[in-house]
Amino acid sequence: MIIRPAQAGDATAIAEITNAIIRETLITFTTIERSLDSIASDINARGAAYLVAEVERQVLGFATYGPFRSGPGYSQSREHSVQLSPKARNQGAGRALMTALEDVARSEGVHVLVAGISSANPGAVAFHAALGFEITGQMPEVGFKWGKRLDLVLMQKILAQD
Template identity: 30%
Template sequence: MDTHIREAMETDLPQITDIYNWAVINTTASFDINPQTIEQRAVWFSHYKGSRFPLIVYVKDDKIAGYACLSTFRAKEGYKNTCELSVYVHPDYQKMGIGKKLMDNVIELGREAGYHVIISCITTDNKISIQMHEKKGFKLCGEMKEVGYKFGRYLDCLFYQLFL
């Protein structure tokens, strides 16, 4: 594992929340409309402790520069070997390859955890994420028209999958 990457700790939560909230306010990477509180993100974080789902951070200059996680794709037991990928990078650290390094590491952790497929849902306007996924071997497996609404418009979502 990259020496800048480690498992997320509860003490990272304020910085992780700041990164996530920046994306909520400024991008279509998340369909949350309102920023999350630390308390809300603590509930989110609790799903990763001691679970099969990795949550990792990239530390640069003693700051959390980004994070990645694998989470439940669907709640039903038949989906237990499929997970969903999320990657968020602080705006000050974007275009430095941090997202790619986080993806590489969390994909490997998914492989080690025994997942069969990783899914990503990406809005059609998120060209950087689409390119990053395609470079990592993810294949487009579906498109859903106007399923999300944010910033006063309906958004299409692309589903990408990677077989491990």
């Protein structure tokens, strides 16, 4: 397995992964599928902070981060996303992506990575806990999808001590 920076040409594979998750699961609260152009734009804008896991030239997952909240007081905090195709789950791709993403974040001066996780995805809570993230809050019923009200579990990891 290779972990490498995403390229605009990876947008199709990334769209297949993320749009299936949007269509078929409660892992994300969004119902709007991502376009190839929007994904390619994110890849270009985020640079080293957009990684893919590749096996035999096939993208099986990705991890990236973006702003946590607006304003200069949050400039050292980022919210991340890590998503895998079904065939990549439980194969170490998620851990490899997150380890590499944390390294990128540290090199870019990020102090805290935040995870916003759907309560319908307890596996992601366990995954993040195994990586050293801690639950810092739960926001009841802030998500709504498929007629269901869902909680948002907030987790964070402090990457470096000042």
